[in-house]
Amino acid sequence: MPKVLISDSMDPKAAEIFRANGIEVDEKPGLSKDELKAIIGDYDGLAIRSATKVTKELLEAATNLKVVGRAGIGVDNVDIPAASAKGVVVMNTPFGNSITTAEHAIALMFAVARELPQADVSTQSGKWEKNRFMGVELTGKTLGLIGAGNIGSIVAERALGLRMRVIAYDPFLTPERAIDLGVEKVALADLLARADFITLHTPLTDQTRNVLSRENLARTKKGVRIVNCARGGLIDEVALKEALESGHVAGAALDVFVEEPAKANPLFGTPGFIATPHLGASTTEAQVNVAIQVAEQMSDYLMTGGVTNALNMPSLSAEEAPKLKPYMELAQQLGSLIGQLVGRHITNVAIEVEGAAADLNPKPITGAVLAGLMRVYSDTVNMVNAPFLAKARGLDVREVRHDREGDYHTLVRVTANTPDGPKSVAGTLFGNAKPRLVEMLGMGIETELFGEMIYIANDDAPGFIGRLGSTLGEAAINIGTFQLGRRSAGGEAVLLLSVDHHVDRGLLERIKALPGVREVKPLRF
Template identity: 85%
Template sequence: MPKVLISDQMDPKAAEIFRANGVEVDEKPGLTKEELKAIIGQYDGLAIRSATKVTPDVLEAATNLKVVGRAGIGVDNVDIPAASAKGVVVMNTPFGNSITTAEHAIALMFALARELPQADASTQAGKWEKNRFMGVELTSKTLGLIGAGNIGSIVADRALGLKMKVVAFDPFLTPERAVDLGIEKVELDQLLARADFITLHTPLTDQTRNILSRENLAKTKKGVRIINCARGGLIDEAALKDMLESGHVAGAALDVFVEEPAKQNPLFGTSGFVATPHLGASTTEAQVNVAIQVAEQMSDYLMRGGVTNALNMPSLSAEEAPKLRPYMELAQELGSLVGQLEGERITGVSIEVEGAAASLNQKPVTGAVLAGLMRVYSQTVNMVNAPFLAKERGLDVREVRHDREGDYHTLVRVAVATPDGERSVAGTLFGNAAPRLVEMFGIKVEAELKGEMIYIVNEDAPGFIGRLGTVLGQAGINIGTFHLGRRAAKGEALALVSVDGHVGADVIGQIKAIAGVRRVKALRFGG
């Protein structure tokens, strides 16, 4: 009988579900790190919330651990690379908190509009300052959503019910999806200039970090009010403080901070500022939902081998795993390739399989493609939630199965629709196990997509390879493998170069300056 430890406070329904599925469970919230390390070796599963820190040394002591289940979305308290190295599956429950978080954002918007926290404090102090607190109505105001995915779309629905006008900036939001939601898709600068209220609903990635920077905050309408219930780090906190003090920003309400727990912060005490201690998921309903979900997912894995909402491995049944795993690895690499190169320009994706691949279950392959494609924007995307995220954003996804056999015994092709037309990449399996790129944007090129790579499009001309090698050599960057392809002699050529180590923006700039180079981009695969 598998044995699970619940090490954080969790709704009692979680333990009930474990036991009903034949899993032994111990509930021991509040353990110190040393206490956890002393007993974790007894357990096959660890169910947590945000208090337990699953660090490398905890994982080292977890000699029997097979799965960590996080009842909630964020997994900042789990060292996922270390868990992967130990062969431990990490799961989360990405949709259990959506309504609760959206409602908290709406609550904070009301709090800012009517200065409720300040008015409460004043009234309870016996001041009765009725004329001091002059609020604003939400009706007819413009709400700007930065991020219109699952939570953002719920906020939009509630705001429309309040008779607000909603505009949204989201690279994945299509015009068709915007129409369905009843909102207007705009660029970020347009949103900043038009919004009376701005609320953020996007993950923290390299693309979204400080999306409300000092420069962007200066572009906002004077008197704007800002809400963040998503992730700390999306807003430059020092710049926000200055904008509040100057009066350019009329109010700000944050539920999340760069450093948490936020027992000290420069924003505290600033006029017009409202803070809550990361309460986005703190409702009775949300706590029950995530507890039930994590217990069901972990039980399914421990008893039947099913993997759901896994962040570090494909989600699939135990029976399909051996055949599908190499195909999913190939599919994820192809999706990551087009995602990194085309990004927000993608409006649709077609996943085509032929040969031996056509006889397999295509859904996991499609999920792997979408997980790879969107990972450049969200590190929490996985094979289970990727199709839902794509649908929410109106991304047209098609699956095509060909019975024909072509040049390869098995082939997976990923074609994406962009404003410039269709762009496709294709790959196969060598020895039915090793994923390999064989075609890229109509050019035959064979490459293993792994680690750090440089993608280059250039004019096919003598001396290019030598000049490229010189630039990399002078930068101290060692070339691992070099893959070339071209449409025709003296025509367009491309190179995929794997390198040892990170390629910085300065090196990319030097490569761009080489005569005949049309495009350069650093790529990263795996990890």
């Protein structure tokens, strides 16, 4: 039974879902860093919000950890490269609090347009400063979205309902999607010059850090109002303070800050500035939604292999997982075989699929091939860290999908380029369930790949099999299966045999010394 730790405060429905799926769960919010490190090795899954820091140090202690699930969007508190290297899937729930965050951005737009917090403080202090708080309408104004993804698109929809004009800067926004949203796609410089209000809806990356820099703030329209409910670090806070004080920026409302909790910030006390304590996802509905989603996603992964909203591996739905499972087993075997045959001298690899395999999601098949292939480098490799290990080794990976019909109803082929030329293996599924090798190094050979095996390349000549059998018999090695393939009569032949015992180096040397033997390799699956 898989075991999950919930280390942050989370709606009780999360634990209920884990238990309903047959997963043991412990709820222990508020653990110190050392307390968490002391127990994390007992768990297969870790469900968190923003308080738990999943560091490289913690991951090193997480000897059984398979998945980290973040109930929310931001994963700034997770070391994703370290998790990937460790083979741990990192998931988030990007849609559970989208509406809540978008509504908070709209609320802050109203607040900054009408100076609502300042008017509230003034009125409750006994003043009646009606003429002091002269706001502006949203109707007819131009809203500039920096980021038009899930949350940005919801903000656009709400803003259009308020009769605002909406323009958007987003490199990933297609013209067709912009038309669907009813927004105008523009360059950043154009947005800065035209927008009366700017809202930010983008993750914090090297490309988006300080997207509203001192220089870009200076390019904004005089009197602009700015709202950020996305991530701290998207705005130069010191430059924003100066722009507010000079009057170039008429108002700003931030829910996120470079350093959180933001108990001290250069913006605090600045006229025209409104702050909230990272409330974007803080509604009852959102907290329930993200708790349910993270528990369902982690349960799917731990129980069926389904992968949803993962940040470091391809998604694989719970419905796809059973269908893809035998293909992934075949792909991993083929990757392992080519890796053991060729060793570490691969420059690039091509994964080709045809027949029924061509209709499937190719990413999990590619990940499984790499998981098998990369085992020549590491014995802790899996589908999560294999692509990262391949990239670190400079391995170029290519996916090819063929519409043609071949000799088999489904086929997966793995070709590795080496200094000695391309080396290829191919396999199929018998009964849509049982992986079977059908071709190796250009020769037809049909066998299952399992346990301890021996690969032999030899000259096709009479008497060889007898000599080999005698050598194995003298070493008390029992043969399980025995499969032959050859290019032509009297030419090169290959032999794959499974054995019931481990084959030591001494026996391999004796086999290699047999007349006609070109190469011998032990294989393990």
